[in-house]
Amino acid sequence: MERSRKVYGLAAEFANATALYNAAEKVRDAGFRKWDVHTPFPVHGMDKAMGLGKSWLSAVVLCGGTLGLLTAVVLECYPSLFDYPVVVHGKPTTFMTVPAFMPIFFELTVLFSAFSTVFALLIMNQLPRWNHPMFNWERFAKVTDDGFFLVIEARDPKFSETKTRELLEQIGGQHVTLVHD
Amino acid sequence: MANHTATLDSDAAAVKRVPLIINDRKANWVTDNISTIVEAKTPIWWWVAFCITAPIALFGCFCIAYQISTGVGVWGENHPVGWAWDITNFVFWIGIGHAGTLISAILFLTRQKWRTSINRASEAMTLFAVVCAGIFPGIHVGRVWMVWFLAPVPWYNGIWPNFRSPLLWDVFAVSTYFTVSVLFWYTGLVPDLATLRDRAKSRVKKFFFTVFALGWRGSNRQWRHYEMAYLILAGLSTPLVLSVHSVVSFDFATSVIPGWHATIFPPYFVAGAIFGGFAMVLTILIPARLLYPQLYDVITQQHVEKMAKIILLTGSIVGYAYAMEFFVAWYGANPYEQWAFLRNRLADPYIIGPALHVQPAPYWWAYWSMITCNVIAPQLFWKKSWRRNTLIVFIVCNFVNAGMWFERFVIIVTSISRDFIPSSWHLYHPSWVEIWTFIGTFGIFLSLFLLFMRFLPMIAMSEVKIVLPEADPHHNAPDAHVGVEAHH
Numbered sequence: 001m002e003r004s005r006k007v008y009g010l011a012a013e014f015a016n017a018t019a020l021y022n023a024a025e026k027v028r029d030a031g032f033r034k035w036d037v038h039t040p041f042p043v044h045g046m047d048k049a050m051g052l053g054k055s056w057l058s059a060v061v062l063c064g065g066t067l068g069l070l071t072a073v074v075l076e077c078y079p080s081l082f083d084y085p086v087v088v089h090g091k092p093t094t095f096m097t098v099p100a101f102m103p104i105f106f107e108l109t110v111l112f113s114a115f116s117t118v119f120a121l122l123i124m125n126q127l128p129r130w131n132h133p134m135f136n137w138e139r140f141a142k143v144t145d146d147g148f149f150l151v152i153e154a155r156d157p158k159f160s161e162t163k164t165r166e167l168l169e170q171i172g173g174q175h176v177t178l179v180h181d
Numbered sequence: 182m183a184n185h186t187a188t189l190d191s192d193a194a195a196v197k198r199v200p201l202i203i204n205d206r207k208a209n210w211v212t213d214n215i216s217t218i219v220e221a222k223t224p225i226w227w228w229v230a231f232c233i234t235a236p237i238a239l240f241g242c243f244c245i246a247y248q249i250s251t252g253v254g255v256w257g258e259n260h261p262v263g264w265a266w267d268i269t270n271f272v273f274w275i276g277i278g279h280a281g282t283l284i285s286a287i288l289f290l291t292r293q294k295w296r297t298s299i300n301r302a303s304e305a306m307t308l309f310a311v312v313c314a315g316i317f318p319g320i321h322v323g324r325v326w327m328v329w330f331l332a333p334v335p336w337y338n339g340i341w342p343n344f345r346s347p348l349l350w351d352v353f354a355v356s357t358y359f360t361v362s363v364l365f366w367y368t369g370l371v372p373d374l375a376t377l378r379d380r381a382k383s384r385v386k387k388f389f390f391t392v393f394a395l396g397w398r399g400s401n402r403q404w405r406h407y408e409m410a411y412l413i414l415a416g417l418s419t420p421l422v423l424s425v426h427s428v429v430s431f432d433f434a435t436s437v438i439p440g441w442h443a444t445i446f447p448p449y450f451v452a453g454a455i456f457g458g459f460a461m462v463l464t465i466l467i468p469a470r471l472l473y474p475q476l477y478d479v480i481t482q483q484h485v486e487k488m489a490k491i492i493l494l495t496g497s498i499v500g501y502a503y504a505m506e507f508f509v510a511w512y513g514a515n516p517y518e519q520w521a522f523l524r525n526r527l528a529d530p531y532i533i534g535p536a537l538h539v540q541p542a543p544y545w546w547a548y549w550s551m552i553t554c555n556v557i558a559p560q561l562f563w564k565k566s567w568r569r570n571t572l573i574v575f576i577v578c579n580f581v582n583a584g585m586w587f588e589r590f591v592i593i594v595t596s597i598s599r600d601f602i603p604s605s606w607h608l609y610h611p612s613w614v615e616i617w618t619f620i621g622t623f624g625i626f627l628s629l630f631l632l633f634m635r636f637l638p639m640i641a642m643s644e645v646k647i648v649l650p651e652a653d654p655h656h657n658a659p660d661a662h663v664g665v666e667a668h669h
C-alpha cells in the first residue's frame with residue numbers, strides 16, 4: 001500500500017491458556033483499557049482475568065421475549081375474541097378460552113427471544129465483518145486452531161510502542177509484532 | 182513435597198474419570214483431524230452412498246409431485262382412516278428431531294460435557310429430520326396451494342385461523358422449533374467455520390467460509406457475549422424441545438377418539454421422541470465413526486454407552502407409558518377406551534386373544550412389533566458389556582427406529598380404523614405412493630446428512646477443545662513461561 005499504514009496495536013502469542021490467563025491478569029493490572037485476547041475456545045475465567053463483567057446480552061433477550069409474548073397476545077386475542085370470533089364445533093369464544101392461546105404465547109416468546117439473542121450477539125460483537133486488522137498478521141491464523149494471542153491496541157492511552165512491547169515480552173509473550181490496519 | 186505430590190497424584194489416578202477425548206489428543210489434533218473430513222478429496226464410499234440415497238430422495242419427490250398433481254386419492258387413506266402413514270411419518274420424523282436439541286440444550290444446561298463430541302452431528306440430524314417431518318402435514322392437506330390458510334393472515338373473507346386448534350399450535354410449534362434449531366446450530370458453527378476459513382487453500386472455499394464465519398476472530402470480548410448467547414439459546418431450547426412433542430401429542434389428546442384421548446400423551450410423546458432420536462443419532466454416528474476412524478478418539482465407547490443408557494431410561498419410560506395407558510383404560514371404566522385397547526391393539530390370535538375369548542385385533546402385529554422393539558429390545562442395555570458392544574448397540578437402535586414408527590402407526594391407525602360406530606369401520610392399507618414417499622424421506626434425510634458431512638465440520642471443534650485438559654487455565658504447568666521457550 002502506498003500510504004503509511006496506521007498501527008492497530010501490538011500483539012503477542014502465548015504458549016497455552018494458562019500463560020495467556022496469567023498475562024491477561026497482568027495487562028489488566030497495568031491499567032490498559034483497549035485490549036483483547038484471542039483464543040480458539042472460550043477460556044474459563046478469562047472474563048475475570050480481563051476485568052470484564054457479565055454480558056448484558058440477556059437484557060436484550062428479555063425485551064425480545066416480552067415483545068414476542070405481546071405479539072402473540074395481540075395476534076391471537078384480537079381476531080379470536082374481538083374482530084371475528086369463529087364458532088368451531090359450537091365451542092365458546094369468550095375470555096374463558098384464553099388457555100387455548102397459551103401454546104402460541106409460548107412459541108412466539110421463544111421465537112422472538114431466539115432471534116433477539118442472535119441479532120444481539122451479532123450487533124454486540126460488531127459482526128459480520130469482512131476483515132479485521134488482526135487478520136493481517138499471518139501467525140494469527142492459528143487463533144482458530146490452537147493459538148493464544150493478546151493484543152493491546154494503539155488507541156489505548158497507555159500504549160507506547162517500546163514500553164508496551166517490553167511489557168508483552170516480560171509477561172511471556174512470544175513473536176511480539178506490530179499489527180497494522 | 183515431591184513425595185507428597187506423588188501420593189496425591191496416585192490417589193487422583195485411582196478415582197480418575199475416563200477422559201472424554203481419549204489418547205491424549207491436543208487442540209491441534211482436533212482441528213486437523215476434523216477439518217480433514219471436509220478438506221480431503223471426496224471419498225469413493227461417499228459417492229457410492231450418495232448415488233444410492235439421492236435417487237431414492239428424487240423418487241420420493243416424484244411421489245410427492247404425483248400425489249399433489251393427482252390428489253390424495255393416490256394414497257390408501259379412506260373414511261374413517263383419514264390420518265395414516267402421512268401423520269405417522271410426520272410424528273416419526275419430528276420425534277427423531279428431538280435428540281439433537283436435547284443434546285445441545287438440555288445436556289448443556291445439565292453440564293454433561295460429553296455432549297460436545299456429538300452435538301453438531303445430532304443438531305444437523307435434527308434439522309434434516311424436521312425437514313422430512315414438515316413434508317407430510319404439508320402434502321396431506323391435499324390442496325397444497327391452500328396451505329397458507331394456516332398462516333395467521335386474514336384471507337379473502339377476513340377469517341383468521343382458529344387459534345384454539347391444536348393443529349394450528351402445531352404449525353407454530355414445529356416452525357418455531359425448526360427456526361430456533363437452525364439459529365442454535367448456526368451459532369455453534371460460526372467458530373468452526375472460522376477454523377475452516379483460516380485453513381482454506383482454494384479461493385472459492387476461502388470466500389465461502391469467510392462469508393459464513395461472519396469475520397469471527399475468537400476475541401474474548403466476543404466469546405463473552407457468545408457464551409451468554411449460547412446459554413440463553415440452550416435455556417430457550419430446553420422448554421421448546423419439550424413443548425414441540427407435547428403440542429404434537431395435543432393433536433391427538435384433545436380429540437375424543439378412544440386411544441387418542443389420554444392425558445399421559447405429552448410426557449409419553451416427549452420420552453418417546455428422545456428415545457427414538459438417540460437411536461437415530463447412534464444409527465448415524467456408528468457408521469460415520471467406522472468411515473472416519475479418527476472419530477473413535479472423539480466419539481468414544483463412553484459416548485456410545487451413555488447414549489445407550491439414555492435409550493434404556495427413555496425406553497423404560499415409554500414402556501411404563503404403554504402400561505399406564507392400559508391401566509387407565511381399565512381403571513377409567515370407559516367401555517370404548519377399553520375396547521380400543523383390548524380389541525384394536527392387544528388381542529393377538531395366538532395367546533392373549535384366545536385366552537380372553539376375543540377376536541384378534543386387525544393390527545395386533547403392529548402393536549406387538551412396537552412392544553418388542555421399544556420395550557423389550559432396549560432392556561439388553563442393562564448389561565454393561567452389551568451396551569459397550571457397538572454391534573449390539575447398532576442393532577438395538579435399529580429395532581428402536583422401527584419400533585418408534587410402529588408406535589405412531591399403532592396410535593393413529595388402530596384408534597381411528599374402528600371407533601364408535603361399527604358400520605363406519607374400515608381397515609387401511611398403504612398404496613405404493615405412500616410407501617415410496619416414506620422411503621423417499623429416508624433418501625432425503627441421508628442425502629442431506631451426507632452433504633453435511635462433506636461440507637461442514639461434523640464435530641464441534643471449538644467445543645471439543647473446551648473439554649480437553651489443556652483448556653483449563655489452571656491445568657497447565659504454572660511455569661508455563663518456560664514452556665513458551667520450549668514450545669517454539
